[in-house]
């Protein structure tokens with residue numbers, strides 16, 4: 576069985592211009608975004624192992640915030656997920672798999688969670 580290091584950011588609330596319908600196409604709306612990235616870990620992390628031996632989980636947060644293009648409307652939240660996955664994959668060749676979950680907060684009528692989970696593997 577292969578060893579695995581997963582980095583995560585969970586429940587990040589981000590305002591994104593997204594939506595299929597005309598009433599959604601002008602204003603950003605809140606998405607709750609969670610990301611998991613799979614890496615092959617080094618053989619052992621010692622107390623003094625530097626960050627360069629792993630990957631900063633802050634890079635995941637950046638992919639879902641600052642790296643999203645301002646002013647671009649994503650018709651589907653799948654497009655948001657793919658932009659995040661591509662930012663992470665192109666930024667670090669060690670990443671083997673990216674999982675992005677997005678909940679569209681504005682459409683919940685009670686406490687239900689409506690959205691997607693996308694998994695992209697490096698090819």
Ligand SMILES: Nc1nc2c(c(=O)[nH]1)N=C([C@H](O)[C@@H](O)CO)CN2
Pocket residue numbers: 593594595596599650651652653679682691
């Ligand atoms: N798979 C998806 N289904 C739907 C999306 C989406 O982005 N991906 N979006 C909508 C609408 O924008 C909806 O949220 C507005 O109420 C519907 N289905």
